[in-house]
Amino acid sequence: MGYLFLAPFLIAFFLFVLLPVLASMALSFTNYDMINTPKFIGMTNYRLLLMDDDVFLLALKNTMIFAFISGPIGFFGSFIMAWLINDLKARNVFALAFYAPSLTSGVALSVVWLYFFSSDRYGLINNILIRLGLISDPIQWTLNSDTILPVIMIISIWMSMGAGFLTFLAGFQNIPSEIYEAGMIDGIRNRCQQLVYIILPQMKPQLLFGAINAAVGAFGVFDVAVSVAGMPSPNYAAHTIVAHLYDYAFLRFEMGYASAISIILFLITFVLGRVLMRIFRSDDT
């Protein structure tokens, strides 16, 4: 009986998701230019990638820094916002406004952050800093290799909080009200105790989803990086793993090499995913 419920999803999943993933795994051991048939070359792609490709190692470093800072901030930020907004009277208005970046298209988003981080003196942040007398010349936010990565972090945290936020908001509704009542009888007096003793343990499944979502999103950073810093970015300061992958797949047409990059990215997120699953394991059964 269980298989019947799984069947519709699994058939589509196998054809359009799993098969392409397996194909890319196989391609990572080949030399494939998308025209000639793939040629098996063993581990060569991986050896080149990890031994000789300095740009990849830089991309790896950038992605790690980016992911380990912006991932947790996005995760905790979206949870705290959901927690604060959930109890408000006007929560529907607040929730819509907070979710707005996820509803609007990329063009509208980029107009807003360009206005904030513009490198001339009209850019909002430069403008404020100049008026306060903290700087005399505008800072080249998106051109200077020291500021590129932090700028990308801020923009992508702001853009990516929506999914986690909405999941957590829905998660709050899944906590039965009896548990709050039982908690009050057991002596829970303020919102912080309620958070630690009731909400966090009850929300573990949603927290795991949010954490994996944040991790995969953070390690897959690409679109924002390219639209902020261009490709290639100055001194490769914003070069990420997926930017490297995109470069080899769609600009150089070396699909085998690109597939090897995707396998390494996958291994990193998979290990991290295992760690997160251990942290947020629901142990109620």
Next chain:
Amino acid sequence: MAAVKGFSVRFRGRRLFSIYLPNVFLYAFLTLVVAFTALPLIYVISSAFKPLDELFLYPPKFFVRRPTFENFSDLFSAFNNTDVPLTRNIFNSLFVTIVIVVLTVVFSGMAAYGLVKLKPKGSSFIFTLILTALMFSSHVTQIPNYVIVKNLNMINTYWALILPKIAVAYNVFLMKQFLEQMPDALLEAARLDGADEWHIFCKIVMPYLRPAWGTLVVFSFVSNWNDYFSPLVFTNSEVMKTLPLAVQSIAGGPGAAALSTMGAMAASTLLMTMPTILVYTLMQGRVLKTMGYSGIKS
């Protein structure tokens, strides 16, 4: 919800003040955050009514000074010059998006029910596969995906726009996480009454999962409604074009917004955003409704 309000409750006479004060700060702080996150939305709405000279203003002004409907009439006249009527593009987009959303919600819900509550042999392996797929970068799978769709003879059909979008690993993962919280007692009671699994799924599991699929509908609608990659790759005729693609083509191709169509673009961005706001608002009511089941102790 029986939540504890404020940072101290009860003892009216003495603590009323201390409840009130933190709430003022909370509202002030949240209003500040939310005013910032709402900026793109405000920009989209006010830009649609901006006359051309205001659209090209630098630095940009978020609020419109002299609102006009010119952009909307420009947009419709731009569409009148194309071979395929705009209504066809709207139909394509609505049809494809709605079918995907319905199928992905039902299939993901069924799969989650199978994985969490029925647990046939191999369930944990299947879940590992789903997690694996979720972590795999979609950039490299695009090429194999195209080869598969082509070999199934689906190019230029609705099938190509719909089928590859249904089995999203994230969607099952989301449904599964919410279903894990469901007490088994709810199911056992129904089974004792002789209800079959399909009946239980429709009448008990899906209503229980309302917050989960309410969320999923928003995620799925927004991403598929705005998607122009798959119609770009899988179709090549005018009649199959979806709205985002049609909008892109009046602007002169991706990225190259021609001067004259700037206004039409601003108007179309608002028109494209409105259905997503509508769906979000509709679903938010469902997501944020307190659950109506009670009396079951897990």
